[in-house]
Amino acid sequence: MEARELSCWNDCATRNAIVDFVRDVTDQSGPDYIPPEERIAVFDNDGTLWCEYPLQVQLYYFLERFGDLLRRQPELAEVQPYKAIAERDMKTLITFDKQQIMNAVFMASGESTPEEYAVAVNSWFQTAVHPELKRSFYKVAYKPQNELLMFLSANGFKSFIVSGGGIEFMRVISQKVYGIPTHRVIGSTGNTKLVTDKEGPVVTRIAGLRDFNDKDEKVININYCIGKRPVLAFGNSDGDRAMLRYTKAGNGRSLTLLLHHDDGEREFAYDRDFKISTLSAALDNADADGTLVVSMKNDWNEVF
Amino acid sequence: MEARELSCWNDCATRNAIVDFVRDVTDQSGPDYIPPEERIAVFDNDGTLWCEYPLQVQLYYFLERFGDLLRRQPELAEVQPYKAIAERDMKTLITFDKQQIMNAVFMASGESTPEEYAVAVNSWFQTAVHPELKRSFYKVAYKPQNELLMFLSANGFKSFIVSGGGIEFMRVISQKVYGIPTHRVIGSTGNTKLVTDKEGPVVTRIAGLRDFNDKDEKVININYCIGKRPVLAFGNSDGDRAMLRYTKAGNGRSLTLLLHHDDGEREFAYDRDFKISTLSAALDNADADGTLVVSMKNDWNEVF
Numbered sequence: 001m002e003a004r005e006l007s008c009w010n011d012c013a014t015r016n017a018i019v020d021f022v023r024d025v026t027d028q029s030g031p032d033y034i035p036p037e038e039r040i041a042v043f044d045n046d047g048t049l050w051c052e053y054p055l056q057v058q059l060y061y062f063l064e065r066f067g068d069l070l071r072r073q074p075e076l077a078e079v080q081p082y083k084a085i086a087e088r089d090m091k092t093l094i095t096f097d098k099q100q101i102m103n104a105v106f107m108a109s110g111e112s113t114p115e116e117y118a119v120a121v122n123s124w125f126q127t128a129v130h131p132e133l134k135r136s137f138y139k140v141a142y143k144p145q146n147e148l149l150m151f152l153s154a155n156g157f158k159s160f161i162v163s164g165g166g167i168e169f170m171r172v173i174s175q176k177v178y179g180i181p182t183h184r185v186i187g188s189t190g191n192t193k194l195v196t197d198k199e200g201p202v203v204t205r206i207a208g209l210r211d212f213n214d215k216d217e218k219v220i221n222i223n224y225c226i227g228k229r230p231v232l233a234f235g236n237s238d239g240d241r242a243m244l245r246y247t248k249a250g251n252g253r254s255l256t257l258l259l260h261h262d263d264g265e266r267e268f269a270y271d272r273d274f275k276i277s278t279l280s281a282a283l284d285n286a287d288a289d290g291t292l293v294v295s296m297k298n299d300w301n302e303v304f
Numbered sequence: 305m306e307a308r309e310l311s312c313w314n315d316c317a318t319r320n321a322i323v324d325f326v327r328d329v330t331d332q333s334g335p336d337y338i339p340p341e342e343r344i345a346v347f348d349n350d351g352t353l354w355c356e357y358p359l360q361v362q363l364y365y366f367l368e369r370f371g372d373l374l375r376r377q378p379e380l381a382e383v384q385p386y387k388a389i390a391e392r393d394m395k396t397l398i399t400f401d402k403q404q405i406m407n408a409v410f411m412a413s414g415e416s417t418p419e420e421y422a423v424a425v426n427s428w429f430q431t432a433v434h435p436e437l438k439r440s441f442y443k444v445a446y447k448p449q450n451e452l453l454m455f456l457s458a459n460g461f462k463s464f465i466v467s468g469g470g471i472e473f474m475r476v477i478s479q480k481v482y483g484i485p486t487h488r489v490i491g492s493t494g495n496t497k498l499v500t501d502k503e504g505p506v507v508t509r510i511a512g513l514r515d516f517n518d519k520d521e522k523v524i525n526i527n528y529c530i531g532k533r534p535v536l537a538f539g540n541s542d543g544d545r546a547m548l549r550y551t552k553a554g555n556g557r558s559l560t561l562l563l564h565h566d567d568g569e570r571e572f573a574y575d576r577d578f579k580i581s582t583l584s585a586a587l588d589n590a591d592a593d594g595t596l597v598v599s600m601k602n603d604w605n606e607v608f
């Protein structure tokens with residue numbers, strides 16, 4: 001695949017930086033050459049590969065299932081953040097940070113096998129529509145990012161999703177939406193139990209967040225799950241800064257990027273005050289960190 | 305790659321089962337067709353892909369480093385299983401099971417970055433020789449299994465190592481020895497800490513076993529790391545039985561195999577009494593489990 005196929009990217013500094021980086025690290029005779037097995041790229045998901053505003057996609061799914069949950073545990077309606085969810089009180093809901101929300105989501109998980117959960121999520125995706133963007137959740141991924149994933153793949157990179165979102169939720173759509181197989185998705189995980197019946201071991205998802213994959217934890221999980229330091233990292237919030245700096249601190253050439261949601265026309269304009277996915281320190285320190293800021297408004301000629 | 309390239313396998317029932325399985329699940333018009341993204345194969349490592357007798361490869365590395373460790377912590381020489389290691393008392397050492405040994409190995413881990421550890425292991429591999437087989441540890445992998453890995457890859461399968469061995473140890477050699485990239489290696493993990501200095505986050509390996517990847521834990525980690533149930537699983541000990549049964553309990557066609565070390569001439573003959581990697585219940589229940597037993601002696605015409 002040729003660089004010209006990054007057609008949703010304007011001819012701008014960030015696009016040039018991407019194209020130059022890929023050209024240089026794939027040039028076997030050049031000083032920055034990186035062999036294919038070291039071409040590891042990591043992408044945050046919510047707000048980096050697809051829309052996370054005003055709520056992450058997984059939360060819309062949770063809202064949809066929340067009625068069932070309340071019927072089972074009506075007392076939840078008195079406890080935050082469930083109370084805000086029950087009352088569709090978005091003003092209160094967005095005062096919680098992502099870890100608090102993910103904790104609540106995973107605490108409310110009913111018992112199911114991973115297969116049953118995948119069927120339920122998949123079936124929701126068939127018809128669910130983003131209430132603001134008025135389009136299927138299958139179509140809230142950013143087109144320039146899908147081009148970038150394809151461009152990297154064509155140049156021998158392996159791209160991984162490294163997200164604070166639930167690992168099993170993303171895995172339902174990762175192949176279809178991004179062309180990324182389930183084993184290259186790293187995310188927050190819930191607790192599981194294993195019971196062996198006469199057919200063999202049965203894994204069951206149970207209540208509770210096991211690991212919230214954000215900030216330093218993203219770096220630790222990259223080390224555990226990939227076993228190599230990435231050479232390219234793309235994020236959009238302070239939760240991604242550790243992973244971007246970790247990438248940048250490697251030997252040899254690397255590229256780190258931060259998507260800035262500054263396009264209130266075509267998407268949404270938000271950064272510091274969006275508590276569920278704040279962009280503040282990572283933006284203020286982008287220069288010092290060696291991270292390039294991608295302006296959705298100026299750098300992309302198409303969004304969806 | 306054609307089935308005839310499984311040339312180290314004799315024309316026997318297990319080879320036929322492998323060839324039939326791969327033919328059937330890749331036949332798009334057949335009833336057993338499995339799409340490429342579902343063609344997940346999992347392999348134990350020690351004793352399945354390479355020799356584990358009389359000690360696992362990682363333990364030979366540990367023995368080599370043990371002198372340094374004793375100089376730092378001489379009191380260890382009085383505590384088992386370190387005492388047995390210090391005295392090269394193999395008779396006592398083999399009375400411990402793999403979890404006890406791995407616990408001891410990980411407890412004795414000096415602090416290092418993953419990169420430093422990989423350099424040290426890699427450098428050991430350059431010259432170390434298996435004391436019984438009198439060959440480089442790079443060459444203790446089984447040739448028929450490497451053929452099988454290549455055969456599966458050529459037929460659209462993704463193979464993963466799912467081993468009780470240390471994940472970082474295996475990752476040093478997985479690409480070179482098996483053609484398996486680091487992110488498709490699942491193993492036992494040690495503790496890490498993360499400290500952010502002015503260059504960014506630094507991951508450091510610290511003392512302690514975080515997760516011993518054996519028995520039920522193999523199934524749980526397959527679910528977390530791969531996110532799909534395998535359709536082929538290959539093991540050689542009771543520690544692999546859960547993963548084999550989990551594979552077999554999936555919907556649709558699957559194949560599970562157990563390597564029996566019954567070849568005292570070309571390798572080693574052991575099963576029930578080898579405490580560090582016992583093969584007993586998995587062998588007794590192979591028929592009931594639907595698992596095929598591969599005889600190293602009868603089914604392989606070459607071993608290394």
